[in-house]
Each structure stands twice: as C-alpha cells, then as structure tokens.
Amino acid sequence: MQLPVINPNIPFQSQYQPVVSSLIAYLKAGLKDNLHSVYVYGSVARKTASPGRSNIDVIVVTHRHFENQKTTIFNTLRWRFKKDYPFITDVSIETALVDEVASLDSLFSWGFLLRHCSVCVYGPNLAECFGHYEPSWEIAKFWNMDVADWVSYYRDKIAKSNTPDEQIKAQQTIAKKLLRASYSLVMYRDKQWIDDPVTCGAQFLHYHPERQTDIERLGILLKMQRVIPKRSVIGLLDDYGQWLVKQYQKTEFRIG
Known part of the structure; x- marks a missing residue:
C-alpha cells in the first residue's frame, strides 16, 4: 500500500x-x-x-x-x-x-x-x-529510534522549567512526539501513515488497548493550556515513555 x-x-x-x-x-x-x-x-x-x-x-x-x-x-x-x-x-x-x-x-x-x-x-x-513509499519498519525506526533521547530531554526540561509557558510548551511537545511514536510502533502492521497526534493515539490503541490510560493522559497534555503538576508529567514519562522505548528496542531486535 x-x-x-x-x-x-x-x-x-x-x-x-x-x-x-x-x-x-x-x-x-x-x-x-x-x-x-x-x-x-x-x-x-x-x-x-x-x-x-x-x-x-x-x-x-x-x-x-x-x-x-x-x-x-x-x-x-x-x-x-x-x-x-x-x-x-x-x-x-x-x-x-x-x-x-x-x-x-x-x-x-x-x-x-x-x-x-x-x-x-x-x-x-x-x-x-523519490518514488512512493509504503508503510514500513524502516520509516518508523528512522524517525523514532531516538525516542529515549526525547524522553530524557523533555523530562529534564519540564523538571527545570521556571515559567508556566515554558512547561506548557514542553509538555505539549513531548506529548505530540510520544503519540506519533506510539503509532509508528505499529505502522508496519497497520499499513497507514497518520500524522495527527490524537488520531495516532487512537489507532495505536487498536493494537495496545492496555495503554488506554496513558494515551488519554498524553491527549490531556497535548491539549491542556495550563500547567499539569510536574510530578504527574514526569511520572508519565518515566512509565509510558520508558515502556515505549523498550518496545522499539524489542521490535528492532525482531525485525532488524
């Protein structure tokens, strides 16, 4: 396709x-x-x-x-x-x-x-x-294998943010990145390319319904125009962010 x-x-x-x-x-x-x-x-x-x-x-x-x-x-x-x-x-x-x-x-x-x-x-x-591309692990891997770096960078940025605007921008950016990376993890199975982060999260849940609470929380971070308690945001990055990192590592091992 x-x-x-x-x-x-x-x-x-x-x-x-x-x-x-x-x-x-x-x-x-x-x-x-x-x-x-x-x-x-x-x-x-x-x-x-x-x-x-x-x-x-x-x-x-x-x-x-x-x-x-x-x-x-x-x-x-x-x-x-x-x-x-x-x-x-x-x-x-x-x-x-x-x-x-x-x-x-x-x-x-x-x-x-x-x-x-x-x-x-x-x-x-x-x-x-360039010709037309098909959904593949190579595309997902290229754009998302540095997800561990994103999580670490934005975790630190949110923890050290000094103003509401600074934290809001950081929490929205990492939410967008993680929602897209979530879908990219299953793109080679789903056979589509989706860019809208909210749609990415919804489609990802077809394959990982057990992560619904995490995807809902990322959606809140993405849309919320106010500060979310730092402890909550960092907890989400430490839990779901690290889970996503490990899934990329596992899939890379299986597919290469």
Whole structure:
C-alpha cells in the first residue's frame, strides 16, 4: 500500500498564505542564488494549522553551505514573523544541501519527509527524485529510534522549567512526539501513515488497548493550556515513555 502525499493544489488556509509568501520572499532576498528550494511541512502543509497554537515548519535547501549567514538570517526571520504574524507560535527551520537530499543515503530521511510530509513552495521539487513509499519498519525506526533521547530531554526540561509557558510548551511537545511514536510502533502492521497526534493515539490503541490510560493522559497534555503538576508529567514519562522505548528496542531486535 502506497502512502498518501499532500495535494499541492489545495491552497493553504487563507490566514497562512501571506505567511508562506513572505517566507519565500525573505529567503530569496537573504540567500539569493544559493537558494535551491523551500518546503513547508507539518500542520501548515496539511492545511490544519490552528492560529495561536501552530508553528510553521520549513525546510530550506541550498546549493552551498552558509554557516556565516545562517544565525543572522534565521533569527531576523523569526523576529519579523513574531511581529508581523503573532498567531504563528514559532518558525522551525531545517536546512540541507541539494547533494545531501538527492541521495540514496537520504531515502528514509529527506526523501520520505519531502515526498509524503511536505509541500514544495519554491524551486525545483526534490520530492520528485523519490518514488512512493509504503508503510514500513524502516520509516518508523528512522524517525523514532531516538525516542529515549526525547524522553530524557523533555523530562529534564519540564523538571527545570521556571515559567508556566515554558512547561506548557514542553509538555505539549513531548506529548505530540510520544503519540506519533506510539503509532509508528505499529505502522508496519497497520499499513497507514497518520500524522495527527490524537488520531495516532487512537489507532495505536487498536493494537495496545492496555495503554488506554496513558494515551488519554498524553491527549490531556497535548491539549491542556495550563500547567499539569510536574510530578504527574514526569511520572508519565518515566512509565509510558520508558515502556515505549523498550518496545522499539524489542521490535528492532525482531525485525532488524
């Protein structure tokens, strides 16, 4: 079964089209002939973004490295977007070189991300270098085998958070990651690709109904706009997060 692609002919949500247009104009001006192509992924690409809750995820592909300019260009971009588009919570930017993307070594990384999770908004579409993908353990493994690092990082971040906003952002981020990683664990059996974290959790429960309480708690963390007691969040990460880590290790041992 081939995984679906995002239809590039469906327009972005009206509130986000000016954001994408400004993004392209700014990157063209800042990178000039070094810019190869620009891609949007995440909720903006899927046309499901929620003002005040969603960020914009961007991939910038260049011909050459630009380390000396990168910090200035991207920090200025974030500052301008925060001022001009306050409903955008953040601008998340990934960069790559053309030669890195159009490579067999990038089959399950850039290839999958561009082909099935992104929309090309400027330049030659490198997604066309890759064929359609099928649900597989290789995809799930590539994107989630570092789940142990996520759990450790966000556990520490939540424990040390000093402000409500800092903790809320961290607890929402790790909830989203764990819900998606939960579904990816069974994706090769379920034969689908699901990106919405709530739907990921619901589909995962078809295979692991015994984890319903954990999935419900992750859903609360994801949607809650207030602080959850740190002890409760850390307890969930120590229990369910570590269970998920072990399941990935077991599945990797079985499948390879």
